[in-house]
Amino acid sequence: MTIKFCNQCGHHVEYQIPESDNQLRAVCQKCFYVQYENPLIVNACIIEHKGRILLGKRTIEPRKNCWNVPAGFMENGESTQAGAVREVKEEVLADVKNITLFGVYNIIQRSQVHVYFRAELDSPNYGAGAETSEAQLFLPEDIPWDNMAFPVSVTALKRYVEEMKTGNFTIEEKDILIDYEMLRQFDR
Numbered sequence: 001m002t003i004k005f006c007n008q009c010g011h012h013v014e015y016q017i018p019e020s021d022n023q024l025r026a027v028c029q030k031c032f033y034v035q036y037e038n039p040l041i042v043n044a045c046i047i048e049h050k051g052r053i054l055l056g057k058r059t060i061e062p063r064k065n066c067w068n069v070p071a072g073f074m075e076n077g078e079s080t081q082a083g084a085v086r087e088v089k090e091e092v093l094a095d096v097k098n099i100t101l102f103g104v105y106n107i108i109q110r111s112q113v114h115v116y117f118r119a120e121l122d123s124p125n126y127g128a129g130a131e132t133s134e135a136q137l138f139l140p141e142d143i144p145w146d147n148m149a150f151p152v153s154v155t156a157l158k159r160y161v162e163e164m165k166t167g168n169f170t171i172e173e174k175d176i177l178i179d180y181e182m183l184r185q186f187d188r
């Protein structure tokens with residue numbers, strides 16, 4: 001119920017169930033254009049270099065000053081993989097190779113789908129890019145689990161670290177539950 005105005009003519013909308021639909025939609029009361037609201041896609045990339053994982057420290061909310069794998073919202077006109085590669089370039093100034101799908105995570109409470117890739121650094125060059133104060137390679141045992149930004153990246157990264165031991169990487173599709181009570185404690 002977040003849309004107030006028609007993006008076609010600017011007139012106000014009302015939430016109604018259109019004919020032959022079964023959900024409330026923002027319907028323009030002048031031109032009757034229906035604005036659909038659908039999940040957003042986030043692309044992310046776990047990057048390995050000689051047994052270490054590249055993480056960036058966030059300079060923006062939410063979860064400012066926490067570590068995360070490069071990740072961000074997909075842009076129009078790009079593929080999921082291209083989006084992940086772009087986020088890597090933007091946030092940790094790195095180029096990657098051997099990019100492979102690693103996981104698809106549904107965050108239903110936020111209406112988001114996070115698509116995780118895994119990749120290797122193409123050259124040992126990286127640094128702090130956009131929205132990042134620091135970029136660092138971590139040995140698995142040194143990953144700052146208590147200071148990671150989001151449960152979804154922790155879920156993906158923990159599996160990655162486990163699968164690194166054998167080199168047998170799998171792909172998983174999973175729902176991630178947000179614990180709002182836990183988030184409130186973080187924010188205190």
Ligand SMILES: [Zn+2]
Pocket residue numbers: 006007008009010011028029030031032033
């Ligand atoms: Zn309209």
